[in-house]
Amino acid sequence: MAHDLQDLTTPALLNTIVDIMIPFPSTTPLDFTAIATTIINGARHFPPGIKPQIWTILIALSKLGLPNTPPLTTFLPPPASPPFPRLALGLQLLLDQMPRRLFRGIDKRWCAAYFDPLAVRFAQELDSLPEEQKPWAWGRWEGKVTMDYYIPVRIWFGTPFVHCDTVASQERAVRYFDEVRTLVEGVTGTTDPYRQGREGRMQDVYVMFKVLEEGVPIPKEGLRMEGFVYWMCMLMDVHKPVVDRFGRYPTKNLYAGREDTEEEKKWMEEVGRGSIAVDLRERLRLDFEQGVWTDLGVDSDVNLD
Template identity: 25%
Template sequence: MAGFTSTLPRTLLSPSLYTHVHNVWFQGVAPHAKITSREAMTRWFDQGSREDRRAFDETCTKEFAAALESIGPEKFPLPPSNSFSEESAAAENIAGPLMQSINTSDGETKSMQTLALILLLDQIPRNIFRTRQAVIYTHYDRLAGAVLRSLMSAESRPDMHPSLRLAPARRIWFYMPLMHSEHIEDHETYIKVVSEMQEEFREQGDKQSEDYIGDSLEFEKRHKHLIERFGRYPHRNAQLGRSMTKEEEEYLLSGGEHFGTAV
């Protein structure tokens, strides 16, 4: 991992793509919304009918598959990683080529485009690659994590720009790569950052936003519990070719969490 550098081939990443990501993902959600609609929650978290899920998957595939393939593992290979420290050390070099597509001359534009890039890398692959989940966990999650780690260490954080700071319905999506990680350090960061966000709204007396963020923290705790217990997500084992421990097998057979990974 030491000394890793990467260059990005010609891709389809562009400002117009990022605008389209926002339009598709946040359909029906106002730009500065405090909370989101039931319709959007149903769309995002597979709570609707099989037909609804298939329709949204097809939209994501039609609109964004080509862009994701242009930065897929064959076009943008990543180095092996065996630890959180290795992943963190490579973050800037992995994220750098991806961030070249972001307009940094305007703070609001940079924030919105960076959020769109994270959504493209972290969320949309889960709708497109349901039957190829290994590529999500081994490639796109790593890209999303690298982008997030690089922005969290930046002097001016895009997630804290005034255009998004007080819009939890959008801002919360910046941090989802941390929830998807199998590194406990990332989960600790999620709880720290999102708890600080919740406290900010509590101090403002905005209980609606405070409760909305609280729901996300409770969801994160369910994820963190599995990393603390197993050191990984058991439901990913089959897709990643990992041997199942007896405890993991018993957990899954007893109705353990799959977090919306149904095909």
């Protein structure tokens, strides 16, 4: 099965996934208002025939089981090779972002409880590489793409740490986005204004949803790279208070078979994340009782182009 996956996970497909998620030219200045809209709103255009290919890989991965999945770097060329950074990004996006775009209904359990752990495992594999081989290192992209293009590259590599609801992953996410913040401060000669008030935000379990509701501030003259980066780094930071408070993301409890505490129920109602269809709750309850997973693809349109 792992050998079949290696055949399916082609460089052409992984490069296409990168193009889907970063649909901008790599060698010219970019419009960060457009980038913000694309990354935050999540609307994507899939070329014909790509979604079925993605589904084939995701379903094959789901059948392996987490304990039986080999190191995902084995699906890629050697880490020191020139194609590695972009192909590693494609694979990271396949694991971390495609389930978020494609899964519906009971399939969301696979996103929260299977592909999120798989994505962060892969991110940890990449993070264990020597600094000069890490695929998000600027030195691996410098001279090939603009700093404008590199910014979404760097952000996407970090999101699996944010999506993982362990304290260790959240701490790594904070360090990761501190690196991004510091890089941009050095390149632009500016200072992140969100450094002010950061300590208070890092204690606030409600601020993440306030930030998301308000969206990135866009000045009349348009959004500059540093404005977008600083806001995104702040958004990544404020996921951590939730995991610090509850030891997990309560929003994942339903899909992980975990009982909500009374404090978590109150918090989810307050942030507007507690409403799940009764029939879906019942289907998930039956799966957990029987110790099974409903096959991936039951509630999603696998063949949709």
